[in-house]
Amino acid sequence: MHPAPSVIVFTVFSGLGFGLLAFLGLGIPNVGPWASFAFFFIAFACAVGGLLASTFHLGHPERAIKAFSQWRSSWLSREGCLAVAALLVMGLYAFLVIFFDTRIGLLGYIGAALSIATIYATSMIYAQLKTVPRWNTALTPVYFLVLSIGGGALLAGQVHLAGLMLALAGAVQVITWMKGDTRFEERGHTLETATGLGFMGKVRLFEGPHTSANYLMKEMVHVVGRKHSQKLRVIALVFMSLVPSIILLALPAGHFLALVAVVSHIAGTIASRWLFFAEAEHAVGLYYDKR
Amino acid sequence: MTTLPTQTQKKLGLVIDLDTCVGCHACVVSCKGWNTENYGAPLSDKDAYGAEPMGTFLNRVHAFEVKPEVGPAQTVHFPKSCLHCEDAPCVTVCPTGASYKRVEDGIVLVNESDCIGCGLCAWSCPYGARELDQVEGVMKKCTLCVDRIYNENLPEIDREPSCVRTCPANARHFGDFADPDSNVSRLTAERGGMDLMAEMGTKPVNKYLPPRPKDEMGEIDILAPLLAPVAADPKGFLGWLDKALEKL
Numbered sequence: 116m117h118p119a120p121s122v123i124v125f126t127v128f129s130g131l132g133f134g135l136l137a138f139l140g141l142g143i144p145n146v147g148p149w150a151s152f153a154f155f156f157i158a159f160a161c162a163v164g165g166l167l168a169s170t171f172h173l174g175h176p177e178r179a180i181k182a183f184s185q186w187r188s189s190w191l192s193r194e195g196c197l198a199v200a201a202l203l204v205m206g207l208y209a210f211l212v213i214f215f216d217t218r219i220g221l222l223g224y225i226g227a228a229l230s231i232a233t234i235y236a237t238s239m240i241y242a243q244l245k246t247v248p249r250w251n252t253a254l255t256p257v258y259f260l261v262l263s264i265g266g267g268a269l270l271a272g273q274v275h276l277a278g279l280m281l282a283l284a285g286a287v288q289v290i291t292w293m294k295g296d297t298r299f300e301e302r303g304h305t306l307e308t309a310t311g312l313g314f315m316g317k318v319r320l321f322e323g324p325h326t327s328a329n330y331l332m333k334e335m336v337h338v339v340g341r342k343h344s345q346k347l348r349v350i351a352l353v354f355m356s357l358v359p360s361i362i363l364l365a366l367p368a369g370h371f372l373a374l375v376a377v378v379s380h381i382a383g384t385i386a387s388r389w390l391f392f393a394e395a396e397h398a399v400g401l402y403y404d405k406r
Numbered sequence: 407m408t409t410l411p412t413q414t415q416k417k418l419g420l421v422i423d424l425d426t427c428v429g430c431h432a433c434v435v436s437c438k439g440w441n442t443e444n445y446g447a448p449l450s451d452k453d454a455y456g457a458e459p460m461g462t463f464l465n466r467v468h469a470f471e472v473k474p475e476v477g478p479a480q481t482v483h484f485p486k487s488c489l490h491c492e493d494a495p496c497v498t499v500c501p502t503g504a505s506y507k508r509v510e511d512g513i514v515l516v517n518e519s520d521c522i523g524c525g526l527c528a529w530s531c532p533y534g535a536r537e538l539d540q541v542e543g544v545m546k547k548c549t550l551c552v553d554r555i556y557n558e559n560l561p562e563i564d565r566e567p568s569c570v571r572t573c574p575a576n577a578r579h580f581g582d583f584a585d586p587d588s589n590v591s592r593l594t595a596e597r598g599g600m601d602l603m604a605e606m607g608t609k610p611v612n613k614y615l616p617p618r619p620k621d622e623m624g625e626i627d628i629l630a631p632l633l634a635p636v637a638a639d640p641k642g643f644l645g646w647l648d649k650a651l652e653k654l
Binding site for chain 2: 116172173174175176178179181182183184185187188189190191192195240243244245246247302303304306308309310311312314315316317318319320321322323324325326327328329330331334335397398399402
Protein backbone atom coordinates (compact mmCIF):
# COMPACT_ATOMS: atom_id res chain seq x y z
CA MET A 116 0.00 0.00 0.00
CA HIS A 117 1.13 3.53 -0.74
CA PRO A 118 2.53 5.08 2.46
CA ALA A 119 0.88 8.50 2.09
CA PRO A 120 2.43 11.05 4.48
CA SER A 121 -1.01 12.39 5.40
CA VAL A 122 -2.18 8.97 6.62
CA ILE A 123 1.05 8.32 8.52
CA VAL A 124 0.82 11.69 10.28
CA PHE A 125 -2.88 11.06 10.96
CA THR A 126 -2.47 7.64 12.57
CA VAL A 127 0.71 8.47 14.52
CA PHE A 128 -0.42 11.78 16.00
CA SER A 129 -4.09 11.05 16.53
CA GLY A 130 -2.99 7.80 18.21
CA LEU A 131 -0.70 9.73 20.56
CA GLY A 132 -3.29 12.46 21.16
CA PHE A 133 -6.15 10.12 22.01
CA GLY A 134 -3.78 7.98 24.10
CA LEU A 135 -2.90 11.05 26.17
CA LEU A 136 -6.57 12.12 26.35
CA ALA A 137 -7.43 8.70 27.79
CA PHE A 138 -4.96 9.24 30.61
CA LEU A 139 -6.14 12.80 31.21
CA GLY A 140 -9.72 11.55 31.37
CA LEU A 141 -8.71 9.11 34.09
CA GLY A 142 -7.27 12.07 36.03
CA ILE A 143 -3.64 11.13 35.32
CA PRO A 144 -1.53 13.13 36.00
CA ASN A 145 -3.40 14.87 38.78
CA VAL A 146 -1.97 18.40 38.50
CA GLY A 147 -3.27 21.97 38.85
CA PRO A 148 -5.21 23.93 36.20
CA TRP A 149 -2.15 25.48 34.54
CA ALA A 150 -0.23 22.25 34.18
CA SER A 151 -3.44 20.57 33.04
CA PHE A 152 -3.79 23.22 30.37
CA ALA A 153 -0.39 22.25 28.97
CA PHE A 154 -1.29 18.55 28.91
CA PHE A 155 -4.67 19.15 27.31
CA PHE A 156 -3.12 21.48 24.76
CA ILE A 157 -0.65 18.78 23.66
CA ALA A 158 -3.36 16.13 23.57
CA PHE A 159 -5.80 18.20 21.52
CA ALA A 160 -3.06 19.46 19.18
CA CYS A 161 -1.99 15.87 18.40
CA ALA A 162 -5.52 14.47 18.09
CA VAL A 163 -7.02 17.34 16.07
CA GLY A 164 -3.86 17.85 14.01
CA GLY A 165 -3.84 14.16 13.11
CA LEU A 166 -7.50 14.21 12.14
CA LEU A 167 -6.99 17.29 9.98
CA ALA A 168 -4.04 15.63 8.25
CA SER A 169 -6.31 12.72 7.36
CA THR A 170 -8.51 15.05 5.31
CA PHE A 171 -5.56 15.97 3.04
CA HIS A 172 -5.79 12.75 1.08
CA LEU A 173 -9.51 13.13 0.41
CA GLY A 174 -10.70 13.96 -3.08
CA HIS A 175 -13.47 16.14 -1.65
CA PRO A 176 -12.64 17.23 1.93
CA GLU A 177 -15.47 19.78 1.83
CA ARG A 178 -17.95 16.91 2.01
CA ALA A 179 -16.26 15.33 5.06
CA ILE A 180 -19.34 16.00 7.19
CA LYS A 181 -21.14 13.24 5.26
CA ALA A 182 -18.69 10.72 6.68
CA PHE A 183 -20.49 10.80 10.04
CA SER A 184 -23.59 9.17 8.60
CA GLN A 185 -22.72 5.50 8.04
CA TRP A 186 -21.59 4.38 11.50
CA ARG A 187 -23.83 1.31 11.27
CA SER A 188 -21.56 -0.39 8.77
CA SER A 189 -18.39 1.63 8.19
CA TRP A 190 -15.38 1.65 10.53
CA LEU A 191 -14.18 4.88 8.93
CA SER A 192 -17.49 6.54 9.77
CA ARG A 193 -17.41 5.10 13.31
CA GLU A 194 -13.89 6.43 13.74
CA GLY A 195 -15.05 9.92 12.76
CA CYS A 196 -18.07 9.83 15.09
CA LEU A 197 -16.08 8.46 18.03
CA ALA A 198 -13.30 10.98 17.49
CA VAL A 199 -15.69 13.93 17.53
CA ALA A 200 -17.54 12.52 20.57
CA ALA A 201 -14.25 11.98 22.41
CA LEU A 202 -13.05 15.50 21.57
CA LEU A 203 -16.35 17.09 22.68
CA VAL A 204 -16.55 15.18 25.98
CA MET A 205 -12.87 15.73 26.75
CA GLY A 206 -13.20 19.36 25.65
CA LEU A 207 -15.92 19.94 28.24
CA TYR A 208 -13.93 18.02 30.85
CA ALA A 209 -10.80 20.05 30.08
CA PHE A 210 -12.78 23.33 30.18
CA LEU A 211 -14.04 22.54 33.68
CA VAL A 212 -10.60 21.42 34.89
CA ILE A 213 -8.72 24.41 33.49
CA PHE A 214 -11.15 27.23 34.23
CA PHE A 215 -13.08 25.97 37.25
CA ASP A 216 -10.56 23.53 38.73
CA THR A 217 -13.41 21.01 38.84
CA ARG A 218 -12.98 17.38 37.92
CA ILE A 219 -16.14 15.50 37.03
CA GLY A 220 -14.88 11.94 37.29
CA LEU A 221 -17.63 10.29 35.27
CA LEU A 222 -17.23 12.75 32.39
CA GLY A 223 -13.51 12.01 32.32
CA TYR A 224 -14.09 8.24 32.33
CA ILE A 225 -16.53 8.53 29.43
CA GLY A 226 -14.01 10.69 27.55
CA ALA A 227 -11.23 8.17 28.23
CA ALA A 228 -13.40 5.28 27.01
CA LEU A 229 -14.33 7.22 23.86
CA SER A 230 -10.66 8.03 23.23
CA ILE A 231 -9.66 4.37 23.44
CA ALA A 232 -12.64 3.42 21.26
CA THR A 233 -11.47 5.97 18.68
CA ILE A 234 -8.03 4.36 18.50
CA TYR A 235 -9.68 0.95 18.14
CA ALA A 236 -11.91 2.23 15.33
CA THR A 237 -8.86 3.70 13.54
CA SER A 238 -7.13 0.34 13.70
CA MET A 239 -10.24 -1.45 12.41
CA ILE A 240 -10.25 0.68 9.25
CA TYR A 241 -7.16 -1.34 8.31
CA ALA A 242 -7.83 -4.59 10.17
CA GLN A 243 -11.18 -5.08 8.40
CA LEU A 244 -9.63 -5.29 4.91
CA LYS A 245 -9.54 -8.90 3.73
CA THR A 246 -7.74 -7.65 0.64
CA VAL A 247 -4.65 -6.81 2.71
CA PRO A 248 -3.86 -10.04 4.58
CA ARG A 249 -1.06 -8.45 6.61
CA TRP A 250 -3.57 -6.06 8.21
CA ASN A 251 -6.55 -8.38 8.38
CA THR A 252 -5.75 -9.76 11.85
CA ALA A 253 -6.48 -9.08 15.51
CA LEU A 254 -2.84 -8.04 15.87
CA THR A 255 -3.56 -4.76 14.06
CA PRO A 256 -5.82 -3.31 16.80
CA VAL A 257 -3.40 -4.65 19.43
CA TYR A 258 -0.51 -2.86 17.69
CA PHE A 259 -2.41 0.44 17.50
CA LEU A 260 -3.77 0.26 21.07
CA VAL A 261 -0.48 -0.71 22.73
CA LEU A 262 1.36 2.06 20.90
CA SER A 263 -1.28 4.67 21.71
CA ILE A 264 -1.49 3.73 25.38
CA GLY A 265 2.31 3.56 25.63
CA GLY A 266 2.72 6.90 23.83
CA GLY A 267 -0.09 8.41 25.89
CA ALA A 268 1.55 7.25 29.12
CA LEU A 269 4.85 8.72 27.92
CA LEU A 270 3.25 12.11 27.23
CA ALA A 271 1.32 11.93 30.52
CA GLY A 272 4.62 11.53 32.36
CA GLN A 273 3.84 8.05 33.67
CA VAL A 274 7.46 6.93 33.67
CA HIS A 275 7.23 3.27 34.67
CA LEU A 276 3.96 2.49 32.95
CA ALA A 277 5.21 4.11 29.73
CA GLY A 278 8.49 2.22 29.93
CA LEU A 279 6.68 -1.09 30.29
CA MET A 280 4.03 -0.34 27.66
CA LEU A 281 6.63 0.75 25.10
CA ALA A 282 8.67 -2.38 25.75
CA LEU A 283 5.44 -4.34 25.21
CA ALA A 284 4.80 -2.34 22.03
CA GLY A 285 8.21 -3.46 20.76
CA ALA A 286 7.31 -7.08 21.42
CA VAL A 287 3.93 -6.68 19.69
CA GLN A 288 5.67 -5.03 16.76
CA VAL A 289 8.10 -7.94 16.34
CA ILE A 290 5.24 -10.47 16.48
CA THR A 291 3.25 -8.41 13.93
CA TRP A 292 6.18 -8.46 11.52
CA MET A 293 6.88 -12.17 11.98
CA LYS A 294 3.25 -13.19 11.53
CA GLY A 295 2.69 -10.64 8.80
CA ASP A 296 5.54 -11.86 6.60
CA THR A 297 3.82 -15.17 5.86
CA ARG A 298 0.23 -14.08 6.04
CA PHE A 299 -0.38 -13.49 2.33
CA GLU A 300 0.76 -17.03 1.45
CA GLU A 301 -1.26 -18.52 4.31
CA ARG A 302 -4.43 -16.96 2.96
CA GLY A 303 -3.85 -18.75 -0.31
CA HIS A 304 -4.41 -15.83 -2.66
CA THR A 305 -2.54 -16.59 -5.86
CA LEU A 306 -2.75 -15.56 -9.50
CA GLU A 307 -4.35 -18.98 -10.02
CA THR A 308 -7.28 -18.18 -7.69
CA ALA A 309 -7.41 -14.58 -8.92
CA THR A 310 -7.96 -15.72 -12.50
CA GLY A 311 -9.70 -19.02 -11.74
CA LEU A 312 -7.33 -20.62 -14.25
CA GLY A 313 -5.34 -22.73 -11.79
CA PHE A 314 -7.04 -25.91 -12.97
CA MET A 315 -5.31 -25.48 -16.33
CA GLY A 316 -1.79 -24.90 -15.08
CA LYS A 317 0.59 -22.29 -13.78
CA VAL A 318 -0.58 -18.72 -14.54
CA ARG A 319 1.77 -15.84 -15.33
CA LEU A 320 1.09 -12.29 -16.44
CA PHE A 321 1.86 -12.23 -20.13
CA GLU A 322 1.00 -8.64 -20.93
CA GLY A 323 -0.36 -5.93 -18.67
CA PRO A 324 -3.55 -4.09 -19.56
CA HIS A 325 -1.71 -0.80 -20.13
CA THR A 326 1.83 0.45 -20.51
CA SER A 327 2.17 2.98 -17.70
CA ALA A 328 0.92 3.05 -14.13
CA ASN A 329 -2.67 3.53 -13.03
CA TYR A 330 -4.38 4.57 -9.79
CA LEU A 331 -4.53 0.99 -8.53
CA MET A 332 -0.82 0.44 -9.00
CA LYS A 333 0.14 3.76 -7.41
CA GLU A 334 -2.22 3.29 -4.47
CA MET A 335 -2.10 -0.42 -3.79
CA VAL A 336 0.93 -1.93 -5.46
CA HIS A 337 3.69 -0.02 -3.72
CA VAL A 338 6.82 -2.11 -4.11
CA VAL A 339 9.43 0.63 -4.43
CA GLY A 340 10.10 1.36 -0.79
CA ARG A 341 10.51 -2.18 0.45
CA LYS A 342 14.21 -2.38 -0.43
CA HIS A 343 15.37 -1.12 2.95
CA SER A 344 12.60 -2.63 5.01
CA GLN A 345 14.91 -4.73 7.21
CA LYS A 346 17.03 -1.70 8.12
CA LEU A 347 13.90 0.36 8.72
CA ARG A 348 12.52 -2.35 10.99
CA VAL A 349 15.61 -2.12 13.17
CA ILE A 350 15.40 1.70 13.19
CA ALA A 351 11.69 1.60 14.06
CA LEU A 352 12.15 -0.89 16.86
CA VAL A 353 15.15 0.91 18.40
CA PHE A 354 13.63 4.40 18.37
CA MET A 355 9.98 3.55 18.97
CA SER A 356 10.47 1.04 21.77
CA LEU A 357 14.02 0.32 22.91
CA VAL A 358 15.45 3.83 23.45
CA PRO A 359 12.40 5.25 25.29
CA SER A 360 12.00 2.09 27.39
CA ILE A 361 15.63 2.19 28.52
CA ILE A 362 15.43 5.91 29.26
CA LEU A 363 12.23 5.50 31.26
CA LEU A 364 13.07 2.31 33.13
CA ALA A 365 16.85 2.45 33.62
CA LEU A 366 17.86 6.11 33.70
CA PRO A 367 17.01 8.83 36.26
CA ALA A 368 13.89 10.81 35.40
CA GLY A 369 14.34 14.33 34.08
CA HIS A 370 12.74 16.72 31.64
CA PHE A 371 15.55 16.56 29.10
CA LEU A 372 15.68 12.77 28.99
CA ALA A 373 11.89 12.65 28.81
CA LEU A 374 12.03 14.91 25.77
CA VAL A 375 14.61 12.62 24.16
CA ALA A 376 12.32 9.66 24.86
CA VAL A 377 9.32 11.45 23.31
CA VAL A 378 11.20 12.54 20.17
CA SER A 379 12.73 9.09 19.75
CA HIS A 380 9.34 7.40 20.22
CA ILE A 381 7.61 9.62 17.66
CA ALA A 382 10.40 9.17 15.10
CA GLY A 383 10.38 5.40 15.61
CA THR A 384 6.58 5.23 15.38
CA ILE A 385 6.64 7.16 12.10
CA ALA A 386 9.14 4.62 10.71
CA SER A 387 6.98 1.77 12.00
CA ARG A 388 3.84 3.26 10.47
CA TRP A 389 5.61 3.86 7.16
CA LEU A 390 6.46 0.16 7.11
CA PHE A 391 2.89 -0.70 8.13
CA PHE A 392 1.73 0.74 4.82
CA ALA A 393 4.72 0.09 2.55
CA GLU A 394 5.00 -3.58 3.48
CA ALA A 395 1.28 -4.29 3.21
CA GLU A 396 0.54 -6.25 0.07
CA HIS A 397 -2.86 -5.88 -1.59
CA ALA A 398 -4.42 -8.84 -3.37
CA VAL A 399 -5.00 -6.78 -6.53
CA GLY A 400 -1.22 -6.79 -7.05
CA LEU A 401 -1.57 -10.40 -8.22
CA TYR A 402 -3.27 -9.22 -11.41
CA TYR A 403 -0.27 -6.99 -12.07
CA ASP A 404 2.38 -9.60 -11.27
CA LYS A 405 3.46 -7.41 -8.37
CA ARG A 406 2.78 -7.48 -4.69
CA MET B 407 -27.79 2.71 1.81
CA THR B 408 -25.17 1.97 4.40
CA THR B 409 -25.58 -1.79 4.49
CA LEU B 410 -25.99 -4.37 1.77
CA PRO B 411 -29.49 -5.52 0.81
CA THR B 412 -30.15 -9.07 2.06
CA GLN B 413 -31.54 -9.93 -1.35
CA THR B 414 -31.95 -8.15 -4.65
CA GLN B 415 -34.91 -8.63 -7.00
CA LYS B 416 -32.64 -9.10 -9.99
CA LYS B 417 -28.95 -9.95 -10.16
CA LEU B 418 -27.79 -8.15 -13.25
CA GLY B 419 -24.27 -8.92 -14.34
CA LEU B 420 -21.93 -10.13 -17.04
CA VAL B 421 -20.63 -13.43 -18.26
CA ILE B 422 -17.17 -13.11 -19.75
CA ASP B 423 -16.07 -15.91 -22.03
CA LEU B 424 -12.33 -16.41 -21.72
CA ASP B 425 -12.51 -18.92 -24.56
CA THR B 426 -13.66 -16.42 -27.17
CA CYS B 427 -12.10 -13.17 -25.94
CA VAL B 428 -9.45 -12.17 -28.46
CA GLY B 429 -7.96 -9.37 -26.38
CA CYS B 430 -8.80 -6.58 -28.83
CA HIS B 431 -9.60 -4.03 -26.08
CA ALA B 432 -12.68 -2.82 -27.96
CA CYS B 433 -14.70 -3.14 -24.73
CA VAL B 434 -12.15 -0.95 -22.96
CA VAL B 435 -12.45 1.76 -25.58
CA SER B 436 -16.24 1.67 -25.86
CA CYS B 437 -16.58 1.68 -22.05
CA LYS B 438 -14.33 4.70 -21.77
CA GLY B 439 -16.21 6.45 -24.55
CA TRP B 440 -19.71 5.84 -23.23
CA ASN B 441 -18.88 6.52 -19.60
CA THR B 442 -16.96 9.68 -20.36
CA GLU B 443 -19.89 11.19 -22.21
CA ASN B 444 -22.74 10.02 -20.00
CA TYR B 445 -23.43 9.06 -16.36
CA GLY B 446 -21.43 10.97 -13.75
CA ALA B 447 -18.06 12.66 -13.97
CA PRO B 448 -16.06 12.01 -17.15
CA LEU B 449 -13.21 9.50 -17.01
CA SER B 450 -10.18 11.75 -17.05
CA ASP B 451 -6.78 11.24 -18.61
CA LYS B 452 -3.64 12.90 -17.36
CA ASP B 453 -0.59 13.48 -19.54
CA ALA B 454 -2.46 11.63 -22.28
CA TYR B 455 0.17 12.33 -24.97
CA GLY B 456 3.16 12.56 -22.65
CA ALA B 457 5.70 10.15 -21.29
CA GLU B 458 3.53 8.82 -18.47
CA PRO B 459 -0.11 8.79 -19.46
CA MET B 460 -2.50 7.81 -16.69
CA GLY B 461 -6.25 7.67 -16.89
CA THR B 462 -9.37 6.29 -15.32
CA PHE B 463 -10.83 3.14 -16.85
CA LEU B 464 -13.72 1.00 -15.64
CA ASN B 465 -12.66 -2.02 -17.62
CA ARG B 466 -9.18 -3.28 -18.40
CA VAL B 467 -7.94 -6.30 -20.33
CA HIS B 468 -5.01 -8.26 -18.94
CA ALA B 469 -3.34 -11.12 -20.82
CA PHE B 470 -2.17 -14.18 -18.92
CA GLU B 471 -0.10 -17.15 -19.94
CA VAL B 472 -1.19 -20.53 -18.59
CA LYS B 473 1.40 -23.30 -18.69
CA PRO B 474 0.05 -26.80 -18.10
CA GLU B 475 2.18 -29.61 -16.63
CA VAL B 476 2.77 -30.96 -20.12
CA GLY B 477 2.31 -29.27 -23.45
CA PRO B 478 2.70 -25.71 -24.64
CA ALA B 479 1.54 -22.60 -22.78
CA GLN B 480 -1.69 -20.85 -23.72
CA THR B 481 -2.57 -17.16 -23.79
CA VAL B 482 -5.78 -16.13 -22.05
CA HIS B 483 -7.09 -12.61 -22.57
CA PHE B 484 -8.74 -11.47 -19.41
CA PRO B 485 -11.13 -8.49 -19.27
CA LYS B 486 -11.73 -7.26 -15.73
CA SER B 487 -14.35 -4.83 -14.44
CA CYS B 488 -16.64 -4.58 -11.40
CA LEU B 489 -18.16 -7.97 -10.57
CA HIS B 490 -21.16 -6.39 -8.75
CA CYS B 491 -20.56 -8.72 -5.78
CA GLU B 492 -23.46 -9.88 -3.65
CA ASP B 493 -21.32 -9.37 -0.56
CA ALA B 494 -19.59 -6.24 -1.79
CA PRO B 495 -17.04 -5.01 0.76
CA CYS B 496 -16.78 -1.69 -1.10
CA VAL B 497 -20.33 -0.80 -0.03
CA THR B 498 -20.04 -1.45 3.69
CA VAL B 499 -16.70 0.34 4.16
CA CYS B 500 -18.01 3.60 2.66
CA PRO B 501 -18.28 6.25 5.38
CA THR B 502 -20.72 8.50 3.54
CA GLY B 503 -23.17 6.04 1.99
CA ALA B 504 -22.08 7.16 -1.48
CA SER B 505 -21.35 3.54 -2.37
CA TYR B 506 -24.45 1.38 -2.57
CA LYS B 507 -25.95 -1.76 -4.04
CA ARG B 508 -29.36 -1.39 -5.65
CA VAL B 509 -32.17 -3.54 -4.25
CA GLU B 510 -33.99 -3.73 -7.59
CA ASP B 511 -31.20 -5.10 -9.76
CA GLY B 512 -28.09 -5.57 -7.63
CA ILE B 513 -25.97 -3.01 -9.48
CA VAL B 514 -23.24 -1.48 -7.29
CA LEU B 515 -23.07 2.26 -7.86
CA VAL B 516 -21.39 5.39 -6.48
CA ASN B 517 -23.40 8.50 -5.76
CA GLU B 518 -20.70 10.93 -6.84
CA SER B 519 -22.16 13.94 -5.05
CA ASP B 520 -21.75 12.10 -1.72
CA CYS B 521 -18.29 10.65 -2.42
CA ILE B 522 -15.47 12.27 -0.42
CA GLY B 523 -12.78 10.44 -2.39
CA CYS B 524 -11.23 8.67 0.60
CA GLY B 525 -10.39 5.64 -1.53
CA LEU B 526 -11.27 3.06 1.12
CA CYS B 527 -13.72 1.24 -1.18
CA ALA B 528 -10.94 0.76 -3.73
CA TRP B 529 -8.75 -0.66 -0.95
CA SER B 530 -11.47 -3.11 0.01
CA CYS B 531 -11.95 -4.44 -3.54
CA PRO B 532 -9.80 -7.49 -4.36
CA TYR B 533 -10.35 -7.07 -8.10
CA GLY B 534 -9.14 -3.53 -8.66
CA ALA B 535 -12.54 -2.59 -10.02
CA ARG B 536 -12.62 0.93 -8.58
CA GLU B 537 -10.41 3.82 -9.56
CA LEU B 538 -10.34 7.27 -8.01
CA ASP B 539 -10.57 9.82 -10.78
CA GLN B 540 -7.50 12.03 -10.48
CA VAL B 541 -9.24 15.13 -11.82
CA GLU B 542 -12.70 14.86 -10.26
CA GLY B 543 -11.55 13.34 -6.96
CA VAL B 544 -14.45 10.89 -6.86
CA MET B 545 -14.54 7.11 -7.12
CA LYS B 546 -15.40 5.69 -10.54
CA LYS B 547 -16.57 2.19 -11.26
CA CYS B 548 -18.54 0.12 -13.76
CA THR B 549 -22.23 1.06 -13.63
CA LEU B 550 -23.24 -1.86 -15.84
CA CYS B 551 -24.22 1.03 -18.11
CA VAL B 552 -27.23 1.76 -15.95
CA ASP B 553 -27.92 4.67 -18.30
CA ARG B 554 -28.20 2.34 -21.30
CA ILE B 555 -29.94 -0.78 -20.06
CA TYR B 556 -33.15 1.02 -19.03
CA ASN B 557 -32.88 3.81 -21.60
CA GLU B 558 -36.00 3.87 -23.74
CA ASN B 559 -34.50 6.54 -25.99
CA LEU B 560 -32.12 3.92 -27.34
CA PRO B 561 -33.10 1.21 -29.83
CA GLU B 562 -33.77 -2.02 -27.95
CA ILE B 563 -30.67 -3.70 -29.36
CA ASP B 564 -28.52 -1.05 -27.66
CA ARG B 565 -30.06 -1.51 -24.21
CA GLU B 566 -27.15 -3.51 -22.87
CA PRO B 567 -23.77 -2.45 -21.46
CA SER B 568 -21.51 -0.74 -23.96
CA CYS B 569 -18.79 -3.38 -23.60
CA VAL B 570 -21.25 -6.18 -24.38
CA ARG B 571 -22.73 -4.30 -27.32
CA THR B 572 -19.34 -3.61 -28.84
CA CYS B 573 -17.54 -6.94 -28.34
CA PRO B 574 -16.76 -8.25 -31.85
CA ALA B 575 -16.05 -11.78 -30.57
CA ASN B 576 -19.30 -12.05 -28.59
CA ALA B 577 -17.25 -12.85 -25.53
CA ARG B 578 -19.40 -10.73 -23.21
CA HIS B 579 -22.98 -11.47 -22.22
CA PHE B 580 -25.37 -9.42 -20.09
CA GLY B 581 -28.36 -10.71 -18.17
CA ASP B 582 -30.11 -11.54 -14.91
CA PHE B 583 -28.46 -14.25 -12.80
CA ALA B 584 -31.50 -14.43 -10.51
CA ASP B 585 -33.44 -15.97 -13.39
CA PRO B 586 -32.24 -19.57 -13.85
CA ASP B 587 -33.41 -19.55 -17.49
CA SER B 588 -31.63 -16.37 -18.52
CA ASN B 589 -28.87 -16.47 -21.13
CA VAL B 590 -26.22 -15.77 -18.51
CA SER B 591 -27.49 -18.41 -16.06
CA ARG B 592 -27.59 -21.03 -18.79
CA LEU B 593 -24.11 -20.14 -20.06
CA THR B 594 -22.76 -20.31 -16.52
CA ALA B 595 -24.33 -23.71 -15.94
CA GLU B 596 -23.29 -25.17 -19.30
CA ARG B 597 -19.73 -23.92 -19.35
CA GLY B 598 -18.83 -24.07 -15.65
CA GLY B 599 -18.79 -20.33 -15.03
CA MET B 600 -16.45 -19.47 -12.18
CA ASP B 601 -15.85 -16.83 -9.51
CA LEU B 602 -12.65 -14.84 -9.28
CA MET B 603 -10.79 -15.10 -5.96
CA ALA B 604 -13.69 -17.00 -4.43
CA GLU B 605 -11.77 -17.30 -1.15
CA MET B 606 -12.36 -13.59 -0.51
CA GLY B 607 -16.01 -14.36 0.15
CA THR B 608 -17.31 -11.49 -1.97
CA LYS B 609 -19.73 -13.69 -3.92
CA PRO B 610 -19.23 -12.02 -7.31
CA VAL B 611 -22.26 -11.87 -9.60
CA ASN B 612 -20.18 -11.72 -12.81
CA LYS B 613 -18.96 -15.11 -13.95
CA TYR B 614 -16.00 -16.11 -16.09
CA LEU B 615 -16.24 -19.01 -18.54
CA PRO B 616 -12.94 -20.93 -18.61
CA PRO B 617 -11.24 -21.61 -21.95
CA ARG B 618 -12.45 -24.83 -23.53
CA PRO B 619 -9.88 -27.66 -23.63
CA LYS B 620 -7.66 -27.60 -26.71
CA ASP B 621 -8.12 -30.27 -29.36
CA GLU B 622 -5.83 -33.26 -28.94
CA MET B 623 -3.54 -34.15 -31.87
CA GLY B 624 -4.05 -37.92 -31.79
CA GLU B 625 -4.51 -40.11 -34.91
CA ILE B 626 -4.62 -37.45 -37.61
CA ASP B 627 -6.87 -39.22 -40.13
CA ILE B 628 -7.92 -42.70 -41.04
CA LEU B 629 -6.50 -42.05 -44.50
CA ALA B 630 -3.12 -40.97 -43.17
CA PRO B 631 -1.44 -44.40 -43.58
CA LEU B 632 -2.35 -44.33 -47.27
CA LEU B 633 -0.55 -41.06 -47.85
CA ALA B 634 3.07 -41.66 -48.78
CA PRO B 635 5.49 -39.73 -46.63
CA VAL B 636 7.98 -37.38 -48.23
CA ALA B 637 10.74 -39.49 -49.77
CA ALA B 638 13.06 -40.57 -46.98
CA ASP B 639 15.47 -42.06 -49.53
CA PRO B 640 15.88 -39.47 -52.28
CA LYS B 641 16.60 -40.54 -55.85
CA GLY B 642 17.71 -38.76 -59.01
CA PHE B 643 19.13 -35.24 -58.68
CA LEU B 644 18.20 -34.93 -55.00
CA GLY B 645 19.84 -38.29 -54.35
CA TRP B 646 23.05 -37.16 -56.06
CA LEU B 647 22.99 -33.86 -54.14
CA ASP B 648 22.47 -35.68 -50.88
CA LYS B 649 25.42 -37.96 -51.53
CA ALA B 650 27.64 -35.12 -52.78
CA LEU B 651 26.94 -33.00 -49.71
CA GLU B 652 27.48 -36.01 -47.50
CA LYS B 653 31.01 -36.47 -48.91
CA LEU B 654 32.07 -32.89 -48.31
